[in-house]
Amino acid sequence: MNNPYFDLLMWARGPGFDIALTILIGGILLRVVEIVVLGRKKDLAKPKGSPVSQGIKTIFTRSVPRKGMMKDAPVTYIGGYVFHIGFFIAFFFLGAHIALVDDLIGLNWPAANKALIETAAAASVIALLALAWTRVKDPVRRALTRFDDWLVLVLSGLPLVTGYVAVNQIFGDPTLMMAVHILSAELLMIAFPFTKLMHAVTFAMARYYNGSIQGRKGAES
C-alpha cells in the first residue's frame, strides 16, 4: 500500500526539484551569458564623467522612487516594496528554507520566528493582490499587461499561499500540502529564466548599464 501524497512529495523533492533546478540554473546562465557575449558597441569618445561609479550608484538609487512618483503611484511603489521585502523574509528566514540553502551551498544563518515569517508572507500576498488590482483598474497598465505578467504574478504568490497553508495545516493533508508547496516553488523556478522574473538577476546589469551611460556623458544618474 502506498501513500500517494508521499509519492508526490518524494517526486517533488526528487526528480521535480532536479528538473526545476537544472532549468533555473541553465536558463539563468543562458540568458546572462548571451547578454554579455552579445556586448555593446565600444564608445570611442573620451568619457566626460565616471561611468563606473555612476553605474554602481545607479544599481542602488533606482531602488528609491523618483521624486513625485510615490505620490503618483503609491500602490505600485508601496506594494512593490512590501512584496519584495515580505517575499525575501519568508524565503530566507524560514528554518526549512535555510536548511535547503544549507544543503545546496553550505550557508547557514539563524531562522526567524513564525509570527514574523507569516506576517511577511501575508503582507506579500496582500501586496500582490493590490498590484493586481492596479493592473486591472488603471487603463494604461491594463493595456500594457500581457499574459506573462499575470503568470508571473500568480507564480510568485502561489508558494507564499501554499507555504502558509502547509505550515499551518489550514486545509488538506499536511504531506500533500507540503508537496504542493514545493511543486509551486518549482514552477516558479522553471518560469524564472524565461519571464520577467529574470529581473531578479538582470536588474543590476541593466541599472549599471544605464547609469554608466549617464556617467560617461558627465551626468548624474
Place this chain on the structure above:
Amino acid sequence: MADKPLLPDLMKAHGISRRGFLKYCATLTSAMALPPMLAPKVAHALETTARPSVIWLSFQECTGCTEAITRSHAPTIEDLIFNVISLDYHHTLQAASGDAAEHAREQAMKDNWGNYLVVVDGSIPIGNPGYSTIAGISNLDMLKETAEGAAAIVAVGTCAAYGGIPHADPNPTGAVSVSDIITDKPIINVPGCPPIPIVMTSVLAQFLTFGLESIEVDKLGRPKAFFGETIHDRCYRRPFYDKGLFAEGFDDEGAREGWCLYKLGCKGPTTRSVCATVKWNNGTSFPIQAGHGCLGCTEPDFWDNGGFYKPLSVPAGEYRKLGLAAVAGGAALGVAGGAVGRANKARAARAHETVDAHDLEKKT
C-alpha cells in the same frame, strides 16, 4: 470459546482489583478518543463479552511488534490483554511448538470459524514462497487460509500494514502488505515500527467493545483516533519550531536546550501518530523526547522517503550533478546564443544601406 472463563474470574486469578480494572478501562477510553462517560460501557463490554479467539500470525518481521505489546503500560494491563482475548496462536508467546502449535491454529479456526480475529505482524513475501515459511507453509498460503474464516484482520506494525522494511527498495523478497493480498475482509492497519503498545491494545479493546464499525479509519486504513494528527502538531518541541530555534547537531547547544529537530531530519510534520501524547513505557518518553527526530515509521515506505537525516525541505535526489551540468550547458548555450546574435548584428550592419534625401525622394 464458551467454556473459557470471563474476565471477572481472570481478574481474581491475577490479583487485579476492580479499581485497577476500571482505571485501565478509563485509560483505554481516553486513548480511543472516546468521551469519559463511555468508560463504564468499555468496562461492561470487557467484563461480559466472551473472549474472542485471536490468531496472531508473524511473517517477515523482527518480533519488535510482539516485544512492544508485551511491554504494554503495566504488567496488569499486559495480563489483562492476554486474558481478555483468547490468544490461541502466537509463535513467540505460545508454549506449544511443532505440530501442536499448528494444530492449535487449526483448532481455533475450526471452533471459531467466521468469528475469530487475525492479527498479523510482518510482511508477506510473494517473490518466492520459500523466503519465509512456518511449519512448511508459506506466509502467503497461511495468510489466505487463516483469513478465510476471520471476522476481521488487524495488521500490526508497518510491515504488515504497508510492507515496511522488507518492502524497502529494492524489496528483494517481493514483500507486500496484508491489504495487498486480502481484499474481502475488513482490515485495520496499526502501523508503527513498532506500534505504540497501548495503541495496539486499544484497537483490540475497541473492536471487542464497540465492534468493527466503531473504528473509523483513514485512507490508509489507520484508526483516526490514533493517526488523525501529525506528531509535529502535538510535539512538545513545536514552540521551538515556531520560534525558529533548531538543533543543528545531535550534541550542540540547541540539542541540549531541547530545540526543534526539523533540521536533523525529523519527519514529525508528515507523520500521523499519537507518539507525542501517548508516548511509550507508561508515558515516559518518545523518540523526539529522547533527542532523535521522528523517522516517520507509521507512514508507507518510510524507509525510502528521502533519508532519515535529511530535512523534509531538502531535495532527496542527485541534484548536484545536474546542477553542474546545467551551469556548463547554460553557459555553452549562452555563448552560442550570443554568437548567433553577434552574427545577425554583423549581417545587418553589412546589409545596411545609407540613403540621403535624394534617394528618398526618388523612391517616393
